[in-house]
Amino acid sequence: MDSKITDTASAAAIADGIKSHIQRGGYAPGQRLIEIDLAEQFAVGRGRIREAFKTLVGEGYLEFIKNRGVYVRRFSRAEILEMGRVREVLEGLSARLAAERELTPEQRQVLTEHQDRLNDAEAHNDVDRYNLENFQYHATICTIAGNRHVEQSLARVRLPLYRLQLPRSFSSDSMVNSNRDHQVITSSILAGKPDAAEAAMRAHVHAGNQHVIRLAEEHFR
Template identity: 50%
Template sequence: MNFYSIAMTKEIDTGESPTVSNVMARIRQHIFEGIYAPGQRLIEKDVVEEYGIGRGRAREVLKSLVGEGYLEFEENRGVRVRRLTRQGAIDIGRVREVIEGLAARLAAERTFTDEERSTLANIQAEMDRATEERDAETFAHANRRFHDLIVEVADNSVLTKQLEILRVPIFRIQFQQSFTTASMGERNKDHQRITQALLDGDADAAEAAMRDHVRRGNARLVEFADRLFG
């Protein structure tokens, strides 16, 4: 199970009576999967009916997800799935640069197990092949596993929690169609540098390479169409 799966499903309760945390986890999952799209309204009555909870719990769910940044409240319009402004996306990217860089540093400072080294090498090989074949979908899946693995190896619960919020699924869903084969070559060169630094145990190089990687991705936001932003 990868970082995103853990983040989305860790609170899911299999009991018959849905809890607030259970419903929150299910809504996060639906946002991540694109079932709830950026900008889509979530109405209290619909939450009550769909998830089988009372109105009080439904209000608590929506309020909590607003607090976590998955939803946003608009005066006289209610609650909707968060849709980022261009500046908001850039601000998230700037903070992610620091925290993702720290994740790479912490991972490099640890001694990779043989299994972790093999997994990292295999993911990098998959990204190399996808880049050569201009297979954007395969590259995107491997890219996600690449970043997930680094966070898992870093093994820092505070960092993991912060990235769970900053790597907002809404952010990925909103812009996933805008990352095309055009940027794959540059992104994979970044990955190769990060991978080598991690395998060498070079914490300074790993952090610098990761920060450069996230910074370049953030710079591409200025090229995205206005329709993608709130």
């Protein structure tokens, strides 16, 4: 957790800190968050923690269970697949928009560097690092696409929580197949081929949805 956050921090800044901690795996899906503990960690009043909780419940990161408290949200198979179907369309559109743009040298460099880091994680069989780079890679493409409506919509369905919920389900073979998709997507965007970029991205997300369908029920308990 960011120790630099003090009692001058807004509820939004605290929500961002909690969200970042969740994304890094600091809090596990299904874990209860204790208001007084977080107030001490952030050095703020409990009221501000409650405001942050409200924000994160609205964004889908947390859930409030009556008479029990606030928990990091766990997703059912159906919920993950619903998000996946929407992601398939939005991620595809994001890749198309990125490929349609006249990329700046800086944008080309950033995208290439992301792909290089994915390649390196694959080469070292580092699934954890690959998952982190994967999230950043998709976010970068969305930023390059430059459409705030797509970006805002994707933020609601690109929650990394289900990746944290299903850590045992993503194998080395899955990583290899995933990165082959990324390489096609990256090359299509850099070459300015919108149709190819969108098709590759949609196929990539669809493959992830099929993976979720095949998982054993134990992953969703």
